[in-house]
Amino acid sequence: MEQMTTLTFVLGHMNYWLFVVLMMTGLYIVVARGNLLKKVVGLNLFQAAVFMLYISMGKVAGGTAPIFTNNPAETYSNPLPHVLILTAIVVGIATTALGLALIVRINETYDTIEEDEILALDHATAQKEIDAVAKLGSDGGDVK
Template sequence: MIGPVAQILESWNYLVVIALMMGGLFIVISQNNLVKKLVGLAIFQTSVFIFYISVGKMAGGTAPILTDGPETLYSNPLPHVLILTAIVVGVATTALGLALVLRIHAAFGSIEDDEVLAMKAEAAEPRARRGGDMGDAV
């Protein structure tokens, strides 16, 4: 017999995933700082990685290696492999995002979304002339 508490305990991995996912997405939406947005994005993506990996895990299962025992219980390796790929994609996304933030800082002198948006209104100047005020905002 599974009570509600036991049910929650049994699926705690999903609860962790949901908490991380919503937290990450909230940071992406609510944060004003462009770097913090990327942090939120990374958390959001990581929650999905955990989701895949925990789905593939069998309680008491081992690594999927062929043995003599006919009834070895093993975890499904495919989700793990998929997530390796997804991690690579995530790293590339974060790296490109951070590189863009660097360029935004060099061009605008700020990495706060609202300040940068306020500056949009003025005429765009070439990047080189504004290189001097780097370091103010960080």
């Protein structure tokens, strides 16, 4: 009997389990993948998980879509989380667009969108700076 209630608890919160799985998948992709484009995809998954969390909590058992009718007995889902998440979706789209635009610019200037290659190039630039400065110390070169 007790097992039954545990099972209904687990199944009854299916949305939330899926939210956790989707969120962790997204976060893992962001951290583990070296490709900048894949990171953005991971970020999208991560954000989509949050949309799911909000929409799940707005659900009222037996409720319909929150559209005003003249029937006072009608049960609605809670519309507020929907509205909040609309805002979050807009923010998500803006972030994705900006992320993709940055990737295009990075690809133009670095000729790659692999994180470790970009890091290597950045390190090379930094090393060049250090070398140039060291040379400056020895022959008192130009300030410009």
